Amino acid sequence: GNSVTQMEGPVTLSEEAFLTINCTYTATGYPSLFWYVQYPGEGLQLLLKATKADDKGSNKGFEATYRKETTSFHLEKGSVQVSDSAVYFCALRNSGGSNYKLTFGKGTLLTVNP
Protein backbone atom coordinates (compact mmCIF):
# COMPACT_ATOMS: atom_id res chain seq x y z
CA GLY A 1 0.00 0.00 0.00
CA ASN A 2 0.88 3.67 0.03
CA SER A 3 2.74 5.29 2.90
CA VAL A 4 4.53 8.55 3.70
CA THR A 5 7.28 8.99 6.26
CA GLN A 6 8.38 12.46 7.23
CA MET A 7 10.83 13.90 9.66
CA GLU A 8 9.58 13.91 13.22
CA GLY A 9 9.44 17.28 14.85
CA PRO A 10 9.28 19.60 16.41
CA VAL A 11 11.76 21.75 14.51
CA THR A 12 12.80 25.08 16.02
CA LEU A 13 14.77 27.59 13.94
CA SER A 14 15.82 31.19 14.14
CA GLU A 15 14.55 33.65 11.57
CA GLU A 16 16.52 33.55 8.27
CA ALA A 17 17.78 30.00 8.92
CA PHE A 18 17.69 27.30 6.24
CA LEU A 19 14.89 24.74 6.49
CA THR A 20 14.78 21.13 5.37
CA ILE A 21 11.96 18.74 6.24
CA ASN A 22 12.58 15.25 4.93
CA CYS A 23 9.84 13.17 3.31
CA THR A 24 10.04 9.71 1.75
CA TYR A 25 7.25 7.63 0.32
CA THR A 26 6.25 4.13 -0.68
CA ALA A 27 3.80 3.71 -3.54
CA THR A 28 3.18 1.69 -6.64
CA GLY A 29 2.84 3.36 -9.99
CA TYR A 30 3.20 7.10 -10.42
CA PRO A 31 1.81 9.08 -7.51
CA SER A 32 1.56 12.84 -7.27
CA LEU A 33 3.29 14.38 -4.24
CA PHE A 34 2.15 17.31 -2.13
CA TRP A 35 3.16 19.48 0.77
CA TYR A 36 0.31 20.92 2.83
CA VAL A 37 0.64 23.52 5.59
CA GLN A 38 -1.58 23.99 8.62
CA TYR A 39 -1.43 27.31 10.46
CA PRO A 40 -2.65 27.38 14.07
CA GLY A 41 -6.40 26.89 14.37
CA GLU A 42 -6.91 26.40 10.64
CA GLY A 43 -7.44 23.63 8.13
CA LEU A 44 -4.76 22.38 5.77
CA GLN A 45 -3.92 24.27 2.61
CA LEU A 46 -1.81 23.26 -0.33
CA LEU A 47 1.73 24.65 -0.26
CA LEU A 48 3.14 23.00 -3.38
CA LYS A 49 2.92 19.87 -5.48
CA ALA A 50 4.77 17.83 -8.10
CA THR A 51 3.09 15.37 -10.41
CA LYS A 52 5.95 13.48 -12.05
CA ALA A 53 9.57 12.51 -11.49
CA ASP A 54 12.10 15.41 -11.46
CA ASP A 55 9.33 18.01 -11.21
CA LYS A 56 10.02 20.82 -8.77
CA GLY A 57 7.12 22.37 -6.92
CA SER A 58 7.60 25.85 -5.48
CA ASN A 59 5.57 28.46 -3.65
CA LYS A 60 6.26 31.30 -1.16
CA GLY A 61 10.01 30.52 -1.21
CA PHE A 62 9.49 26.83 -0.44
CA GLU A 63 10.68 24.16 -2.89
CA ALA A 64 10.54 20.39 -3.19
CA THR A 65 11.76 18.09 -5.98
CA TYR A 66 10.12 14.77 -6.85
CA ARG A 67 12.97 12.22 -6.74
CA LYS A 68 11.75 8.86 -7.95
CA GLU A 69 15.16 7.19 -7.59
CA THR A 70 15.24 7.95 -3.85
CA THR A 71 11.43 8.05 -3.39
CA SER A 72 11.76 11.42 -1.71
CA PHE A 73 10.13 14.86 -1.73
CA HIS A 74 12.07 16.95 0.78
CA LEU A 75 10.79 20.45 1.58
CA GLU A 76 13.33 23.30 1.66
CA LYS A 77 13.35 27.03 2.21
CA GLY A 78 16.43 29.19 2.15
CA SER A 79 15.41 31.75 4.77
CA VAL A 80 12.48 31.11 7.09
CA GLN A 81 10.31 33.78 8.67
CA VAL A 82 8.33 33.85 11.90
CA SER A 83 5.18 33.65 9.77
CA ASP A 84 6.29 30.20 8.50
CA SER A 85 5.59 28.70 11.92
CA ALA A 86 3.06 25.95 11.23
CA VAL A 87 2.64 22.20 10.85
CA TYR A 88 3.81 20.80 7.50
CA PHE A 89 2.40 17.61 6.01
CA CYS A 90 3.85 15.58 3.16
CA ALA A 91 1.24 13.63 1.19
CA LEU A 92 0.81 11.48 -1.87
CA ARG A 93 -2.11 10.71 -4.12
CA ASN A 94 -2.22 7.62 -6.26
CA SER A 95 -4.49 6.07 -8.81
CA GLY A 96 -5.39 2.44 -9.28
CA GLY A 97 -6.41 0.41 -6.27
CA SER A 98 -6.07 3.30 -3.86
CA ASN A 99 -8.92 5.16 -5.60
CA TYR A 100 -7.10 8.50 -5.44
CA LYS A 101 -7.02 8.61 -1.66
CA LEU A 102 -4.63 11.15 -0.12
CA THR A 103 -2.10 9.54 2.21
CA PHE A 104 -0.44 11.87 4.73
CA GLY A 105 2.70 11.77 6.80
CA LYS A 106 2.35 12.52 10.51
CA GLY A 107 3.26 16.17 10.19
CA THR A 108 6.22 18.27 11.33
CA LEU A 109 5.73 21.23 13.64
CA LEU A 110 7.98 24.15 12.72
CA THR A 111 8.54 27.04 15.10
CA VAL A 112 10.55 30.03 13.89
CA ASN A 113 11.83 32.42 16.56
CA PRO A 114 12.66 36.08 15.86
Added chain:
Amino acid sequence: NAGVTQTPKFQVLKTGQSMTLQCAQDMNHEYMSWYRQDPGMGLRLIHYSVGAGITDQGEVPNGYNVSRSTTEDFPLRLLSAAPSQTSVYFCASSLYGTNTEAFFGQGTRLTVV
Protein backbone atom coordinates in the same frame (compact mmCIF):
# COMPACT_ATOMS: atom_id res chain seq x y z
CA ASN B 1 -16.00 32.21 -2.24
CA ALA B 2 -17.02 29.75 0.52
CA GLY B 3 -14.99 26.64 -0.46
CA VAL B 4 -15.49 23.90 2.17
CA THR B 5 -17.69 24.79 5.12
CA GLN B 6 -17.80 22.68 8.27
CA THR B 7 -20.16 23.08 11.19
CA PRO B 8 -19.97 23.21 14.14
CA LYS B 9 -16.46 24.46 14.97
CA PHE B 10 -16.57 23.12 18.53
CA GLN B 11 -18.72 20.46 20.17
CA VAL B 12 -18.81 18.69 23.51
CA LEU B 13 -20.72 15.42 23.72
CA LYS B 14 -21.46 12.99 26.48
CA THR B 15 -20.53 9.34 26.01
CA GLY B 16 -23.29 7.56 24.12
CA GLN B 17 -24.76 10.64 22.46
CA SER B 18 -25.03 10.86 18.70
CA MET B 19 -24.41 13.83 16.44
CA THR B 20 -23.77 14.84 12.85
CA LEU B 21 -20.86 16.92 11.64
CA GLN B 22 -21.85 18.90 8.59
CA CYS B 23 -19.69 19.49 5.52
CA ALA B 24 -20.64 21.41 2.39
CA GLN B 25 -18.63 22.50 -0.64
CA ASP B 26 -19.56 24.85 -3.47
CA MET B 27 -16.88 23.90 -6.01
CA ASN B 28 -18.77 21.03 -7.67
CA HIS B 29 -16.12 18.55 -6.56
CA GLU B 30 -16.82 14.86 -7.01
CA TYR B 31 -14.44 13.69 -4.30
CA MET B 32 -15.10 14.36 -0.61
CA SER B 33 -13.52 12.86 2.48
CA TRP B 34 -13.43 13.01 6.26
CA TYR B 35 -10.24 12.87 8.34
CA ARG B 36 -9.49 12.92 12.00
CA GLN B 37 -6.37 14.56 13.36
CA ASP B 38 -4.83 13.32 16.59
CA PRO B 39 -1.49 14.31 18.16
CA GLY B 40 1.37 12.26 16.73
CA MET B 41 -0.92 10.46 14.30
CA GLY B 42 -1.24 12.92 11.45
CA LEU B 43 -4.46 12.77 9.46
CA ARG B 44 -6.30 9.48 9.19
CA LEU B 45 -9.02 8.88 6.64
CA ILE B 46 -12.41 7.93 8.07
CA HIS B 47 -14.69 7.72 5.01
CA TYR B 48 -14.66 9.09 1.52
CA SER B 49 -16.97 9.51 -1.46
CA VAL B 50 -16.24 9.65 -5.18
CA GLY B 51 -19.66 11.03 -6.08
CA ALA B 52 -23.28 11.31 -5.02
CA GLY B 53 -24.58 7.95 -3.83
CA ILE B 54 -21.10 6.40 -3.54
CA THR B 55 -19.19 6.11 -0.28
CA ASP B 56 -16.39 3.89 1.00
CA GLN B 57 -14.43 3.27 4.17
CA GLY B 58 -11.03 4.68 4.98
CA GLU B 59 -8.52 3.60 7.62
CA VAL B 60 -10.61 4.24 10.75
CA PRO B 61 -14.34 3.92 9.88
CA ASN B 62 -15.64 2.22 13.02
CA GLY B 63 -18.18 4.28 14.94
CA TYR B 64 -18.87 6.62 12.02
CA ASN B 65 -21.43 6.68 9.20
CA VAL B 66 -21.60 8.81 6.08
CA SER B 67 -23.97 9.37 3.20
CA ARG B 68 -23.73 11.45 0.03
CA SER B 69 -27.14 12.34 -1.33
CA THR B 70 -25.94 15.46 -3.18
CA THR B 71 -22.64 16.57 -4.72
CA GLU B 72 -22.40 19.44 -2.24
CA ASP B 73 -22.95 17.75 1.13
CA PHE B 74 -21.12 14.99 2.97
CA PRO B 75 -22.22 14.69 6.62
CA LEU B 76 -20.40 12.52 9.14
CA ARG B 77 -22.50 10.81 11.81
CA LEU B 78 -21.23 9.62 15.15
CA LEU B 79 -23.60 6.87 16.20
CA SER B 80 -22.74 6.54 19.89
CA ALA B 81 -19.91 8.84 20.92
CA ALA B 82 -16.95 7.44 22.85
CA PRO B 83 -14.02 9.27 24.50
CA SER B 84 -11.73 7.70 21.86
CA GLN B 85 -13.53 9.85 19.29
CA THR B 86 -12.25 13.05 20.91
CA SER B 87 -10.35 14.60 18.02
CA VAL B 88 -10.27 17.36 15.42
CA TYR B 89 -12.25 16.43 12.32
CA PHE B 90 -11.57 17.80 8.85
CA CYS B 91 -13.64 17.54 5.73
CA ALA B 92 -11.94 17.89 2.34
CA SER B 93 -13.05 18.03 -1.26
CA SER B 94 -11.33 17.82 -4.63
CA LEU B 95 -11.79 16.92 -8.23
CA TYR B 96 -11.30 13.25 -8.95
CA GLY B 97 -7.74 12.49 -10.03
CA THR B 98 -4.14 11.89 -9.01
CA ASN B 99 -2.78 15.44 -9.19
CA THR B 100 -5.74 17.44 -7.93
CA GLU B 101 -5.54 19.73 -4.91
CA ALA B 102 -7.67 18.92 -1.87
CA PHE B 103 -9.45 21.82 -0.18
CA PHE B 104 -10.03 21.55 3.56
CA GLY B 105 -12.59 22.96 5.92
CA GLN B 106 -11.62 24.78 9.10
CA GLY B 107 -12.18 21.71 11.25
CA THR B 108 -14.46 20.65 14.09
CA ARG B 109 -12.95 20.16 17.53
CA LEU B 110 -14.96 17.42 19.24
CA THR B 111 -14.63 16.45 22.89
CA VAL B 112 -16.43 13.40 24.25
CA VAL B 113 -16.71 13.29 28.04
